[in-house]
Amino acid sequence: MSTTTIDTLRFATAGSVDDGKSTLVGRLLHDSKSVLTDQLEAVQRVSADRGQDAPDLALLTDGLRAEREQGITIDVAYRYFATPRRRFILADTPGHVQYTRNMVTGASTAELAIVLIDARNGVVEQTLRHAAVAALLRVPHVVLAVNKMDLVGYEQAVFERIVEEFAGHAAELGLPSFTPVPVSALVGDNVVDRSAHMDWYEGPALLEFLENVPVGADPSDAPARFPVQYVIRDGEVRWYAGQLVSGSLRVGDRVTVHPSGETSEITGISVLGTEAEAAYAPQSVSLRLADQRDVSRGDMITAGVDAPLLTQDVRAAVCHLADRPLRVGDRVLLRHTTRTVKAIVKDLGGATALLANDLGRITLRTAEPLTLDDYAVSRRTGAFLVIDPADGATLTAGMADLA
Incomplete structure (x- = not known):
């Protein structure tokens, strides 16, 4: 071979x-x-x-x-x-x-x-x-x-x-x-x-x-998910850079920008500085859109009919990673792909706290909408981290359960 x-x-x-x-x-x-x-x-x-x-x-x-x-x-x-x-x-x-x-x-x-x-x-x-x-x-x-x-x-x-x-x-x-x-x-x-x-x-x-053993499904076969990592300004033109975590995108595709919900069309794809007609996960690429949309880091560009869920109520299975307990009412940061938002712990599956190494369930309310997939559908866009806003330490790993 x-x-x-x-x-x-x-x-x-x-x-x-x-x-x-x-x-x-x-x-x-x-x-x-x-x-x-x-x-x-x-x-x-x-x-x-x-x-x-x-x-x-x-x-x-x-x-x-x-x-x-x-x-x-x-x-x-x-x-x-x-x-x-x-x-x-x-x-x-x-x-x-x-x-x-x-x-x-x-x-x-x-x-x-x-x-x-x-x-x-x-x-x-x-x-x-x-x-x-x-x-x-x-x-x-x-x-x-x-x-x-x-x-x-x-x-x-x-x-x-x-x-x-x-x-x-x-x-x-x-x-x-x-x-x-x-x-x-x-x-x-x-x-x-x-x-x-x-x-x-x-x-x-x-x-x-x-x-x-078969190595997992080709990520390019999944729905297109492109979290924007940063914006590149080239004169009057804006390119949106990041990693295509699943699916594929082509010049001419109609796309939706989340959380705004605005739609546009891909007019250019750059892979390692070279113009291309298509991009496939897990390539790192830059996209150019037909319209001057207000797109920034943390937004997600998607294509196709399998749209992610836009929500401020996040339910998930979790493993608590930190020595510091996580309690109902805690104010935290939630990091999902390239987006970080403020959140509050609303419920811990009936428990009053999660301790280090605990497996449990969590419900969070975020200050801004998140573009989520169910973890069962995508391990990349269904996963998130709960962060301590005081020192940036990782507290909890979460797997979204949107059923």
Whole structure:
């Protein structure tokens, strides 16, 4: 396959404490030959200093000294690797319940999530929490990796019992489907190569699945959404610059500017300073309109019949990210694409406050109208952040629910 046609899969890993997630990621990097010689030598040296006979592959992802000393993963670590079939961006997220917000960060742009389970322990509370986050963020593909199969004698019955239990919870959480894979990260079974110890398993090894899973729908097939980032004045002509986050636009298209509702026609498209007849997501472009409209940063230009919702009442599922609680009545800023508006927290799904790592629901009233899509329709124009107006800190990540 030509390198020009190789696509990229963004995926995230999540698992409860000591489920072997860092070892799984390390094994994936090691066995796919994505580790530099000096990195492997460093891991071998640290492992030997600890008295370990074999390299501790978890050290390939637990890169911070504090993490190594504590034996835990405490932040999102991004890894980049490639095989002849595909490029990968991996977000390795921590497993502790107090770092749920880190998983939200890692999975927010992921097209696939690997939820890891220790075969000895089965489904635990954190497993369900990670599955809930994957469902909340509408991650298109989920892999249930049942790890440490070597420690349960590679028993098919153990694997099937865990899969059945997880399936029952997944349906309740709104997770439509998942792909189960039995693995042993420590030994390498079914991580990169098929396992000789589990001939009863007829599915793909983990990497084989990652290489072949369909990467998300083409964003250019979605309704056209163009948040204006800034205005370029060229004499009497104005160009509106930004990223086309979904859909496509062509010279001659009729468009609507939100929130004003004014309509116009595209008379020019510039891509990297070159005039073009069309633009496709996710290109960064500049647009010229036929009429001198009052368009500014934060406005959104759309085309087609699938119009977004213009509203000041925002309902959403959320994950609270900050240590500072969020309470009913708080005055905040809401940042959606390139637009930031003042807002007030009207309701928290019956709760009086959201604490760090809480998953919940929110209703906000904004001072100015927002142009929103349902998060189920668009992860780009359906997502927003709640900001502390005092210091600009991010408080909460929201996924709009307009149903």
